[in-house]
Structures are given as C-alpha cells and as structure tokens.
Amino acid sequence: MIINILLVADFIVLAIVMAWYIFRTLRERAYLRTRLSQSMQLQQKVYQAQVLKEISERIGYSLDTTKVVEIITNSLGNLLPYDTVSYMLITDNSAVFKCHVENSVSHEFIEEVKDKILMAFSGILNLDVKPSRFDESVTGNLLDDNVRVGVKSYFNLPVFIGEKLVGVINVASGQFGRFGENEASILYTITNQAALAVTRLQGVLRSERGKLKAVIDSITDGIISVDLSHQLLVANPSVREILEIAPAKSSEVSDITMFDIVDALAGKTDLRTKIDQALAEDKRIFVPDVVLKNRALEINITPVKNEIGEKVGANVVFHDITTEKSLEKLRQEFTAMMVHELRAPLTAVRWSSESMLKNLAQATGSEPGKVKDTLVTIETASNNMLELVNDLLDVAKIEAGKFELNSQEYDLAEVAKQQVEVFKPQAEVKHLALSLSSPEKLKAKFDRIRVSQVLGNLISNAIKYSDSGEIVVSLLVDEANKRVVVGVKDTGIGISREDLPVLFSKFKQLKSGDRSKKGTGLGLVVSKGIIESHGGQIWVESPGENLGSTFYFSLPN
Amino acid sequence: MSEQADYKKLLTELIQKQMVILGPNIALDTARKVPGIRIAGDGVVLEIIGDPVMVLRSVAQEYTVLSSYVTQMALNVLKQKYPSMAY
Numbered sequence: 001m002i003i004n005i006l007l008v009a010d011f012i013v014l015a016i017v018m019a020w021y022i023f024r025t026l027r028e029r030a031y032l033r034t035r036l037s038q039s040m041q042l043q044q045k046v047y048q049a050q051v052l053k054e055i056s057e058r059i060g061y062s063l064d065t066t067k068v069v070e071i072i073t074n075s076l077g078n079l080l081p082y083d084t085v086s087y088m089l090i091t092d093n094s095a096v097f098k099c100h101v102e103n104s105v106s107h108e109f110i111e112e113v114k115d116k117i118l119m120a121f122s123g124i125l126n127l128d129v130k131p132s133r134f135d136e137s138v139t140g141n142l143l144d145d146n147v148r149v150g151v152k153s154y155f156n157l158p159v160f161i162g163e164k165l166v167g168v169i170n171v172a173s174g175q176f177g178r179f180g181e182n183e184a185s186i187l188y189t190i191t192n193q194a195a196l197a198v199t200r201l202q203g204v205l206r207s208e209r210g211k212l213k214a215v216i217d218s219i220t221d222g223i224i225s226v227d228l229s230h231q232l233l234v235a236n237p238s239v240r241e242i243l244e245i246a247p248a249k250s251s252e253v254s255d256i257t258m259f260d261i262v263d264a265l266a267g268k269t270d271l272r273t274k275i276d277q278a279l280a281e282d283k284r285i286f287v288p289d290v291v292l293k294n295r296a297l298e299i300n301i302t303p304v305k306n307e308i309g310e311k312v313g314a315n316v317v318f319h320d321i322t323t324e325k326s327l328e329k330l331r332q333e334f335t336a337m338m339v340h341e342l343r344a345p346l347t348a349v350r351w352s353s354e355s356m357l358k359n360l361a362q363a364t365g366s367e368p369g370k371v372k373d374t375l376v377t378i379e380t381a382s383n384n385m386l387e388l389v390n391d392l393l394d395v396a397k398i399e400a401g402k403f404e405l406n407s408q409e410y411d412l413a414e415v416a417k418q419q420v421e422v423f424k425p426q427a428e429v430k431h432l433a434l435s436l437s438s439p440e441k442l443k444a445k446f447d448r449i450r451v452s453q454v455l456g457n458l459i460s461n462a463i464k465y466s467d468s469g470e471i472v473v474s475l476l477v478d479e480a481n482k483r484v485v486v487g488v489k490d491t492g493i494g495i496s497r498e499d500l501p502v503l504f505s506k507f508k509q510l511k512s513g514d515r516s517k518k519g520t521g522l523g524l525v526v527s528k529g530i531i532e533s534h535g536g537q538i539w540v541e542s543p544g545e546n547l548g549s550t551f552y553f554s555l556p557n
Numbered sequence: 558m559s560e561q562a563d564y565k566k567l568l569t570e571l572i573q574k575q576m577v578i579l580g581p582n583i584a585l586d587t588a589r590k591v592p593g594i595r596i597a598g599d600g601v602v603l604e605i606i607g608d609p610v611m612v613l614r615s616v617a618q619e620y621t622v623l624s625s626y627v628t629q630m631a632l633n634v635l636k637q638k639y640p641s642m643a644y
Contacts, residue, residue: 116580123578124627126634155580160626181586188623 047186051075055194065089066096068198069159069167072191073100080183082171084110088117089167095131101140104147105174110138112151117168120156124165153178157191162199222318224261225304228279230272232258233313242318244292268292269299275314279303282311289321296325334506341388341520345381352378391522395506398529405447405533412451412484412555413442413475419455420473426463433470434459442475444484444555450530451555454538457523458488458551466492469548477557483536484557489550495542503540504528527553564609565602567639568616573600574631575620587623591615610643617644 058071066089073087086099097117099110121129154172158165169191171179213234216223222239226232235256240247243264245256265271268290278285278301287299300317352374359371397403420436427434455473462471469491478485495503506525531538531553542549568588575584581600588596593612595604605612620628636644 120578123574124630126630153580153582155583156578158578158624158627160624163626165626178582179580180582181590184580184583185587185623192624 094133149174438475462490
C-alpha cells in the first residue's frame with residue numbers, strides 16, 4: 001500500500017516537473033520566435049534602407065523619368081528570384097518597353113508580360129491603353145521558344161511622379177506561387193519612396209524655376225536660351241517686343257520659335273552662325289548696332305556650360321539701344337545748332353571789324369553814320385553771343401544743381417509792368433498789341449532778376465512767334481493752391497499736340513518747323529530751371545497749330 | 558440585394574482590379590491580411606464577417622500602403638459606379 005502511494009507521489013512529482021519543463025521550453029521557444037521575428041523585421045528595414053540609399057545615390061538629382069524607372073528596375077531585380085524584369089513608359093501614343101531576361105523564356109512569355117503591363121496601365125487610367133508605336137528592347141539571356149512556360153506569377157510596380165503615372169515595372173516568373181505579400185511588399189515601399197524623393201526634387205526645381213522665370217520675365221532686355229541644336233529653351237516676353245515679332249494668337253510667350261527670331265534678324269545678322277561661333281570659340285560674342293525697322297539693338301551671346309564644364313547651349317541677350325542712339329543723335333544736332341548760332345554773329349563781328357580796318361587803312365575817313373552802323377552790328381552780334389553763352393552757362397548750372405537764387409519779397413505786378421514796357425517797342429514793330437492784366441499790387445518772394453528774365457523770355461517768344469493779333473500778360477492769385485500764376489497769351493503759330501511734352505527739353509525736336517528754326521530754344525529750358533528752383537511750375541497750353549498758345553508759370557505765395 | 562451582397566460585389570471588383578494592376582498574388586495576400594473577409598483564388602469575396610464598411614476601409618488601407626494613387630483611382634471609379642454606398 002505504502003509502495004503504491006509512494007509510486008503515485010513520484011509519478012505526480014515527475015508529471016509536475018515534466019509539465020514545468022515543457023512550459024518553460026514552449027515559453028523560451030515563443031520568446032526566441034518573437035526575437036527572431038523582430039530581428040528579421042529589423043534586418044528587412046536595414047536592407048530596405050540600404051536599397052533605398054543605393055537607388056537615391058544612383059538617381060542623384062536626375063529628373064529624367066526613364067533613368068529613374070531604369071534605376072529602380074535594375075535595383076529591384078536583384079532582390080528576389082525571377083525570370084524577367086521589365087518596365088514600360090507610355091507617352092502620348094508611343095511606348096518604351098525594356099525587358100531583362102534572367103532565365104531563358106519564350107517570345108510568347110515576353111508578349112504576355114507586355115500584355116500584363118498594358119492591362120495594368122488600362123486598369124489604373126481606366127481606359128483602354130493601346131500604344132500605336134513600341135520602342136522595344138530585350139537584354140540578358142537569349143530567348144528560347146522551346147521553353148514552353150507562360151507567366152505563372154508576376155507583380156507590377158506602378159511608378160507615379162507627382163500624381164502622374166510615368167511607368168509600370170513588372171517582375172515575372174514561370175513558376176506558380178511566387179511574389180506574395182511577404183516577398184513583394186518591400187519593393188512597393190522602396191519604389192514609392194524613390195518616386196516620392198524624385199517628386200520632391202521636381203517640386204523644389206519647379207519652385208526655383210518659377211522664381212527664375214519671374215526674374216527673367218521682368219527684365220526689359222530680351223533674353224533667350226538655346227541648346228546646342230539651336231532649339232529654343234527659354235524666351236522672355238521682351239524678346240517679342242524688342243525684335244518686333246507680331247503678337248502670338250494666345251498670350252503665351254512660349255509661342256515664339258527660333259524661326260521667328262532668326263526671321264526678325266534676317267539680313268541684319270545670322271544669329272545661328274553667331275551662336276555657333278560663340279560655342280566654337282568658347283567666348284562671349286558681341287554684335288553691335290543691329291538696326292531693325294524701328295529699333296537699334298546690341299546682341300550678346302554667351303556660351304552656357306553644365307556643372308562639369310561641358311557646353312550645353314547659349315544665352316542670347318538683346319539690348320535695346322534705340323533711346324541711347326536717339327539721344328546721341330539729338331546731342332549731335334544740338335552741338336551743330338549751337339555752332340551755327342555762334343558762327344552767324346561771329347561772322348558779323350569779323351566782317352564789321354574787317355570793314356572798319358579797311359577804312360582805317362585807306363585813311364579816307366569814314367562817314368560817322370557808317371562807322372556807327374558797323375559798331376551797332378558788332379554790339380548786337382556780341383550781345384547775341386553773350387546771351388547764348390549765358391543761356392548755356394545757366395543750363396549747365398541748372399543741370400549741375402548749382403543754380404542760386406537771391407529771393408526777396410517784391411511786387412510781381414511791378415516787375416511784369418516793367419517787362420511789358422520793355423517789349424512794347426518790339427511788339428509795335430510787328431503791329432502787335434501788348435497788354436497787362438494785373439492787380440494793383442501782387443507781393444511774392446522771388447529772385448527779381450531771374451523772374452524778369454523768365455517773363456522777358458516768354459514775352460519775347462510771344463512776339464517772335466506771332467505775326468498779328470495781341471499778346472496779353474495776366475497775373476492772378478490762386479488762393480486754393482497758395483500761389484501766384486502768370487500767363488503770357490499770344491495769337492501766334494501755336495504748338496502741335498505732339499510738341500507740347502518736349503517744349504521744355506534741351507534736346508527737343510519740334511515737329512512744327514517754324515518754332516525750331518528760330519533760336520536755340522534754350523530760353524525755355526532756362527526758364528523751367530528758374531521757376532522750378534523757386535518751387536514753382538511752368539507749363540504751356542495750346543489748342544493746336546496756328547491757334548495761339550499760353551505759357552504759364554507759378555510761384556509759391 | 559442585401560448590404561452584405563452589395564459590399565461583397567464591390568470588394569470583389571476592388572480586389573480583382575488590384576489583381577490586374579498589382580499582380581494576383583500580392584493583391585490577394587494584401588486583402589487577406591484584413592480579418593473579417595474570405596476571398597477565393599480568383600478574387601471573389603466569399604464572405605464578410607462584421608461591419609462591411611469597416612472591412613472595405615481596411616482593405617483599401619492595406620492597398621494604400623502598396624500604392625496610394627492606384628487605390629485612390631480605383632476607389633474613385635467604384636464611387637462613381639456605386640454612389641449610394643458608404644465608403
């Protein structure tokens with residue numbers, strides 16, 4: 001009995017020990033399985049990171065989608081066993097299909113892969129994709145039509161850059177049951193991350209390109225960029241304006257073609273030859289004075305190189321020098337006019353001096369009246385020259401900002417009255433009525449000599465450019481604007497609408513010949529400088545040619 | 558047709574489309590990761606256990622991990638085809 005009890009007890013102890021041992025073993029196995037799984041997951045992540053790093057390094061900063069898909073394809077092919085790895089890119093109606101054969105398969109197998117990829121395209125885009133043109137290449141092992149195995153397993157990796165489907169990568173095998181979730185899901189992650197990196201890079205470049213475009217578009221010089229085959233890459237809106245190319249049907253400047261540009265310069269310069277010259281000589285080419293219909297241009301052509309110093313194209317800048325050329329012409333005309341204006345009185349002085357010397361040499365004793373006339377001529381010519389030189393000096397002072405005033409409080413009505421009296425004899429010679437309309441007194445602070453000079457200039461001009469009628473000098477107070485206004489109205493030749501804006505300019509070219517023929521016009525330039533130095537304004541109004549004009553100036557009151 | 562039958566049809570279309578686009582094995586394995594769905598080898602959904610909307614969302618979520626654009630496009634097509642169903 002005792003023995004039986006002891007046996008049962010031993011059995012129970014043994015069972016407990018065995019149960020404990022089994023429990024511990026199972027627990028340890030579960031623990032090891034978990035650790036193994038964690039370790040595998042970690043290994044998978046490390047591997048994924050390595051592959052992604054390799055892909056990123058190989059892609060670099062490439063935005064060539066073909067290259068990007070090719071790199072991903074080549075990297076993925078090494079990760080798992082397969083018979084073929086392929087990719088297809090579709091643009092418009094043509095497709096690029098490339099396939100690498102690892103193990104020999106038949107032509108039929110390749111066709112099946114193509115069909116699977118096209119079906120994927122159709123499924124994603126929800127339309128029947130059937131490219132009319134195939135650019136196809138198969139590399140790797142030779143195809144063998146005796147291998148009568150079709151596609152038994154495959155998976156597709158759609159590649160999206162941005163939100164656009166750019167291609168589909170296919171991995172295929174002739175064996176069943178390949179490419180389940182465990183084997184293939186990592187490849188989707190890698191592909192998605194690589195595509196995301198390219199998408200981000202494109203986004204950055206798009207943003208930078210946008211900034212650069214905004215800068216180039218805002219430049220008034222015309223700028224174009226071309227590649228080595230003269231294909232137009234960039235053209236800012238100023239190109240169309242400067243080269244006088246007719247407006248596009250749409251508002252897009254990109255409608256400009258290289259043909260438009262070359263055509264606009266036809267007969268003036270051969271732009272394509274100049275670009276080739278700049279590229280061949282590897283230096284900037286400058287083309288001066290290209291004269292188009294209404295413009296003069298300078299053209300600068302600069303070769304463009306990539307980061308490793310290879311020539312990739314050229315930039316061309318069209319600089320409009322029409323204004324500079326016009327100003328240069330006006331300066332030349334101004335100098336010629338000044339020389340002419342000085343030569344006439346100088347000739348008179350020389351002629352008069354020679355005449356007097358001749359009379360003295362003959363010692364015949366000239367008639368006193370004749371000598372007096374000659375001296376008057378010399379005096380008048382000298383005065384004219386002095387007046388011209390004074391005007392030139394005044395203009396120089398005004399332009400240099402060194403014009404000085406001696407302003408005090410004076411009666412403007414009295415100054416105007418004096419000037420009217422001074423010019424009355426001249427007006428009477430031409431049978432012109434010269435009158436003054438003014439308050440009794442009009443106090444203002446101004447430089448008496450200089451404002452008298454302005455009034456004298458305006459009245460003198462009114463007499464010069466009027467053959468009949470009257471000249472009225474009027475003074476009034478503009479209370480609202482706290483100023484006094486002086487007007488000199490005539491019934492003379494008037495001023496055309498287009499001449500009005502340039503009347504106070506030093507280098508003016510008046511369309512109506514009469515006004516420009518008489519005098520240098522410097523008087524108005526000096527008058528403007530004097531009045532503006534006082535803080536006033538000077539302006540002119542005229543209903544048109546032969547309808548008279550009124551010159552006004554204002555002084556602060 | 559019952560709600561279950563509607564969602565079985567919709568899920569079948571989604572899975573079969575993913576089988577064409579991504580490949581049969583990966584598409585089936587991915588859908589089968591979701592609890593509450595039984596799928597045949599040709600992609601036909603045999604049974605949905607529990608809330609079908611939740612199952613649909615879970616399947617879509619699994620496919621989104623593989624390719625978000627493809628899943629979004631496929632769902633957009635289904636939404637146009639079955640506008641009255643909850644997604």
